[in-house]
Amino acid sequence: MENRLSSVLLAAALLSGCGWFHRGEKAPPQVVAEEPPGEPSVIEPQVNRREVKTPKIKAKDFEIGGYFGALSIQDFGVNPLYGVRAAYHVSEDIFLEGYLARSKAGTTSLEDVFPDITVVSESGRRFTYYDLDVGYNVLPGEIFLGRGRAFNSALYVTVGLGDVKFADKDQFALNFGVGERLLITDWLAMHLDVRNHVFETDLTGRTKNVDNIEATLGLTAFY
Amino acid sequence: MRQLLALVLLLQAFHGGLAHATERYLEVLVTQPYLEMHSGPGRGYPVVYVVGRDELVTVLYSRTDWYKVRAPRGQEGWVRREDLARTTLASGEPAPIPPYPDFSSHRWEAGAGYGVYNRQNLVTAYGDFGITNSIDVEFVVQQALGTLDNRYITSIGLRHTFVPEWKWFSPTAGIGTAFQYIEDKAPPAPLQKSNQMAYVSLGARGFITRRFMWRADWRHYVVFNDQNVNEELEEWKIGLAVFF
Numbered sequence: 001m002e003n004r005l006s007s008v009l010l011a012a013a014l015l016s017g018c019g020w021f022h023r024g025e026k027a028p029p030q031v032v033a034e035e036p037p038g039e040p041s042v043i044e045p046q047v048n049r050r051e052v053k054t055p056k057i058k059a060k061d062f063e064i065g066g067y068f069g070a071l072s073i074q075d076f077g078v079n080p081l082y083g084v085r086a087a088y089h090v091s092e093d094i095f096l097e098g099y100l101a102r103s104k105a106g107t108t109s110l111e112d113v114f115p116d117i118t119v120v121s122e123s124g125r126r127f128t129y130y131d132l133d134v135g136y137n138v139l140p141g142e143i144f145l146g147r148g149r150a151f152n153s154a155l156y157v158t159v160g161l162g163d164v165k166f167a168d169k170d171q172f173a174l175n176f177g178v179g180e181r182l183l184i185t186d187w188l189a190m191h192l193d194v195r196n197h198v199f200e201t202d203l204t205g206r207t208k209n210v211d212n213i214e215a216t217l218g219l220t221a222f223y
Numbered sequence: 224m225r226q227l228l229a230l231v232l233l234l235q236a237f238h239g240g241l242a243h244a245t246e247r248y249l250e251v252l253v254t255q256p257y258l259e260m261h262s263g264p265g266r267g268y269p270v271v272y273v274v275g276r277d278e279l280v281t282v283l284y285s286r287t288d289w290y291k292v293r294a295p296r297g298q299e300g301w302v303r304r305e306d307l308a309r310t311t312l313a314s315g316e317p318a319p320i321p322p323y324p325d326f327s328s329h330r331w332e333a334g335a336g337y338g339v340y341n342r343q344n345l346v347t348a349y350g351d352f353g354i355t356n357s358i359d360v361e362f363v364v365q366q367a368l369g370t371l372d373n374r375y376i377t378s379i380g381l382r383h384t385f386v387p388e389w390k391w392f393s394p395t396a397g398i399g400t401a402f403q404y405i406e407d408k409a410p411p412a413p414l415q416k417s418n419q420m421a422y423v424s425l426g427a428r429g430f431i432t433r434r435f436m437w438r439a440d441w442r443h444y445v446v447f448n449d450q451n452v453n454e455e456l457e458e459w460k461i462g463l464a465v466f467f
Contacts, residue, residue, distance in 0.1 A: 054312060054319055055247045058284040090465050091433055092265045092287050096335070132335040132348065134463060140265045152263040161337050161346055163366055169408060172344035172368035183263075186291065222286065 060187065063087040065220025067101075067191060073127055073166070074210035075203070076120075077106035081214055092137065097158060099131040101214075105166070108204075119203060124167040127212075129197060131175050133160030143182060152183040164199050164212070173199035191218035248293075249282040251310035251318040258310065260300025264289035272298045282307070282318075288433075290320075326430045327387045328356045329466040334438060336462020340376065343369030347460050356387045361397070365460075372413060373406040378422065390430045397424040401444065420444045420456075436464050 064086045071081035083101025090096065105125040111117055139155035157178050164173040177195025184190055197212040253274050261268040264286045274280055274294050280302075281293040288304040308320040324330075330353050338345035347365040354360060359382045367374040380399015387393060401420040405413045426440035439461045446454040 055249045057249055057282050057290065057320075060284045060286050088465065089287050090435055092289065094435065096463070096465065132346065137265075140263070140267055142262065142268070150262065152265075152268070154265075161344075163346060163368060170366075170368055170373045170406070172346070 060222045061089045063089065063095075063189065063220045063222050065189075065191075065218055067193065067216040067218030069193075069214055069216030071101075071103045071127065071212060071214040073103070073105045073212050075108050076125075077108075079103045079106055079127075081216065083216075085218065085220065087135070087220070092140070095135045095137075095156075097131075097133045097135055097160075099129070099133070099162075101129055103127040120167045124169075127164070127166045129162055129164040129173065131160045131162035131173075131197075133158040133175065135179075137181075152186075154181045155179070156181060158195065162197075164197055167201070167203055171199040171201060173197045187222045189220045189222065191216070191220060193218065249319070250279050250313065251282060251307065252313055253278050253280060254311050255306075255309050258292075258302060258306055260292065260294065260298065260302055261289075262300060264291075264301045268301065272300050279313070280310070323433055324467055326390060326436065326466065329353060331467040332359075332436075332464050334436075334462045334464025336438070336460050338365070338440075338458060338460025338462075340365070340367040340374065340458040340460075341369070341456045343367040343374070345458065345460060347462060349462075349464075351382075351464075357384045358382070359384070361399070363401075370409065372408050375404045375406070376420075377402050378420075380422065380424070382424070382426075384428065392427055392429045395424075395426040395428060395440075397426070398422065399424075403446070414450070415448050418454075419447045421447075431463075434465050434467070436466055438462050438464055 064084075066082070066084050068080070068082040070078050072078045081101055081103040083099055085097060085099045087095045087097040103126075105120065105127055108119050111119055135156045135158040137154040137156045141153055141155075142150045143153045144150050155178070157176070159174075159176045161172070161174055164171050175195055175197045177193055179191055179193035179195075182190045182192075193214070193216045195214050195216075197214070198209055199212075200207060200209050202208075253276055256276055258274040258280065259270045260272040260274065262271045272294055278295050280295070283291040283293060283299070285291070285304075286301075289301045290304065290307050291299060292302050292307070293299050304320060307318060310318045312318060332351035332353070333349070334351075335346075335348040338347050345365055345367045347363060349361055349363040351359050351361045361378075361380055361382050363376070363378045365376045367376065378399050378401035380397050380401075382395050382397035384393055384395045399422055401422055402417065403420060404417045405415075407413060407416075422442045422444045424440055424442040426438065428436055428438045430436055440459065442458040444456040444458065446456060448454060
């Protein structure tokens with residue numbers, strides 16, 4: 001008995017639910033076409049308009065990657081260098097770039113001849129820099145490899161400023177350089193760079209501007 | 224076991240990435256007599272393929288003012304923004320090629336430059352958000368490198384551009400608060416290593432090309448300290464910025 005009662009209640013609930021749904025449903029809009037008399041009526045398609053989303057175009061103006069090479073620290077020999085770089089390409093000609101790199105200085109000739117003398121402490125031999133640069137693609141072009149392959153490339157110049165930390169001191173440094181970007185694919189690039197970091201120092205007794213030239217090879221990805 | 228789980232997760236992520244890579248691209252209809260495709264994203268690169276009228280091309284991505292597209296038969300190349308803007312969607316609407324941001328009403332800005340802060344060389348970088356066309360919030364991070372000390376300065380402030388419509392030269396003025404940290408290099412040591420500061424600024428900005436602009440700024444800081452008299456500092460700087 002109880003079972004039957006519950007099934008009746010359930011049926012009632014279902015029916016009322018259906019009723020509710022029907023009430024909720026909007027009546028299809030009545031299209032009243034004004035037809036000239038005598039012509040056959042055109043069937044109005046009752047198809048909902050599909051919402052078409054136009055896909056967005058991805059901008060790949062950023063370039064990020066790493067580099068390594070040799071840094072000639074004036075008076076301290078040539079030493080390995082490695083760093084990271086990130087660039088934003090503003091136009092086909094101009095880009096803004098930031099660098100962060102580290103190297104470790106060797107010994108001066110004085111220290112080599114007289115091993116008792118230390119010009120810079122061990123922790124001070126660490127050479128780190130950051131740079132903020134603006135670059136200009138001077139010679140864009142293509143590089144050909146054999147008959148069937150062409151790679152897009154650009155020779156660019158950069159100029160910028162930043163901080164060099166050497167001998168436990170931060171110094172304001174200017175840098176300028178020239179580089180070649182070779183696009184292996186449209187998103188992967190190889191870089192060859194030569195840059196000079198110039199700053200003022202009094203490490204070797206008198207205050208002078210030192211040139212620290214680096215030659216590096218880098219790999220970057222556009223995204 | 225944990226390594227296996229990590230591998231599975233990595234593979235899953237890779238798979239997700241692959242699935243993501245097969246996303247839908249924008250397709251546009253060439254309505255001009257032809258659409259030229261260059262071999263690279265630059266004005267000097269030769270035209271390597273030409274798509275005829277009423278053909279659909281797939282827009283893959285953009286780099287600066289160039290768009291990488293794929294022709295119906297699979298050839299890929301780079302199309303200039305102006306040329307792609309003349310295409311339409313299949314529905315006949317103009318292709319959604321974003322125009323350059325308007326200089327007088329741009330929202331975001333980021334830049335860097337050189338300056339002099341308290342007679343020290345200054346490296347400066349900043350970000351800027353426009354609340355209205357004439358009022359911006361600017362956030363600045365800078366490093367001053369001197370012979371006696373190095374200073375790290377961060378600041379946040381409001382800037383007013385007097386006539387944002389003036390394209391090549393428009394004066395600005397601002398106020399804000401700043402914080403400086405002094406890193407001692409040579410004696411005597413500073414009395415206080417860090418200070419709260421307040422500043423007023425006068426400056427100017429101007430349009431250079433496309434999304435590029437220049438900015439120059441002079442600031443007068445009041446440095447709050449423990450002494451009886453507050454220190455006062457001056458700074459000027461000039462920089463390049465990109466706006467979005």
